Structures are given as structure tokens and as C-alpha cells.
Amino acid sequence: MSEISRNFVDPLPCPARTNAIPESTPVEHWKHLPPYKVQSEEQFGPIKWRGRCFCGNITYLLKREKPLNAKYCHCPVCRVTHGAPLQWAAIFHKHDMSFTNGASGLAFYSSTHRSQKHILPTKVSCANCRTPIMDEGRNMCLIFPQLIQLEGSSQEQRKKREVFKPTHAC
Numbered sequence: 001m002s003e004i005s006r007n008f009v010d011p012l013p014c015p016a017r018t019n020a021i022p023e024s025t026p027v028e029h030w031k032h033l034p035p036y037k038v039q040s041e042e043q044f045g046p047i048k049w050r051g052r053c054f055c056g057n058i059t060y061l062l063k064r065e066k067p068l069n070a071k072y073c074h075c076p077v078c079r080v081t082h083g084a085p086l087q088w089a090a091i092f093h094k095h096d097m098s099f100t101n102g103a104s105g106l107a108f109y110s111s112t113h114r115s116q117k118h119i120l121p122t123k124v125s126c127a128n129c130r131t132p133i134m135d136e137g138r139n140m141c142l143i144f145p146q147l148i149q150l151e152g153s154s155q156e157q158r159k160k161r162e163v164f165k166p167t168h169a170c
Contacts, residue, residue, distance in 0.1 A: 011160035030118060034141065035060065035141060037099035044098045051147040053131035057105045060133070062143070064096040065163070070145070072169040077111050081123060083131060090164045097134075097141050104134070 030036060041047060041061065049062040068089035078087040099106070103118075107127040110119040123134045135142040145164035150157040 018033045028118070031103045034095040035099055035136075036103045037098070038100075038102040039098060050149045051133075051143065053058060053126035053129055053133060053147065055126060055129035055131070056135060058131070059126045060127045060143075061098045061100065062092060062096055062148075063098075064092055067091050067143075067164060068093070068140075070164050070166045072166050074169060081109075081111065086169070088145060088164075088166065090145050092141050092143060094136070094139060095140055097143065 001159045025150045044061055045063045046060045047063060050059065051062065052059045070090040071090070072086045072088055074086040079085060105127050107116070107125050107130075108118045108122045109116055109125070110122045112121060120139045121135065123135050125131060126133060131147070132144060133147065134144065145161065148161070148164070150160050152160070
């Protein structure tokens, strides 16, 4: 048994070392911009939605009532990285989103550059439970509506979630 544990290799890659650097490091200026800029709820503005990863280490706020758009994507990259036949995403401006703990606890993967560094475009996930949080581009975030916390009965939740109903598949 100890022989097996000594030879065990974690099949998941290590989270990006990006977050081992303190938030105040000026080299990584992106940590001081939305959606990573740490700000109080008052500074951020009226909160319309709250989201979280599976383990709860990553939480975020949204101040836009409706996404700019929503879609299902079934491209090969989305199918492989999500391990599903499609990805459901809602599009928001970066300034409409705020991670409550900044970039702390997040892991990044740029499929374009095959890198775990924060290089746009990048896929963002929880470094602990590996829940995919969003895809980040230069100006926009594609968040995953399944992570939005909804209260009420199943029927009430379904009605609230209609705001994120996709308009098309790509």
C-alpha cells in the first residue's frame, strides 16, 4: 500500500503559481482590475447576483441584472475542458463582476498558449475543487450560470434563471 502512495502522481495539474505572488505586486497589474480588484460591496455597487464554486472558496458578485447575451457552446475546446457535450455561458462585462477575494484561490489555463499563467484568453477555475468559474477575454467574462446562487422553490429558481436563457448555440 505504501508503495502505491509513493508512486502516486496527481492527474490534475498544479494550480497556476500566479497566485503565490502577493496581491500588491505591481508586475501583475491585472489583479488590480475588474473582476479581480478587491472592493467592498458598497464600492462595487448594487448586487444583483452572487455565485460560488462547489467548495465555496471562490465567491463572486454580479451587478448587472441580465447578461449581455447567453449561449451554449459545443466547440471541441469547450467539450474537452468541461468534460461535457456543451458549455452554458452568460456574457458580462468584466466591470460587472467582482471576486470577493480577488485572484486568491483561482487557477488559470490559457488553452491558446497552453499555459497556467494568467494570459488572455484564459479559463478560470477554483484551485481547490476545480469548479470552472468563467472564461475571461480582454473585455468580457463568460460566466457559468449554474454557479449563481438562487433562493426559493424549484419553480421560483427556474423563473429567476430564465434571465440566463441562451439565445443561440455556437
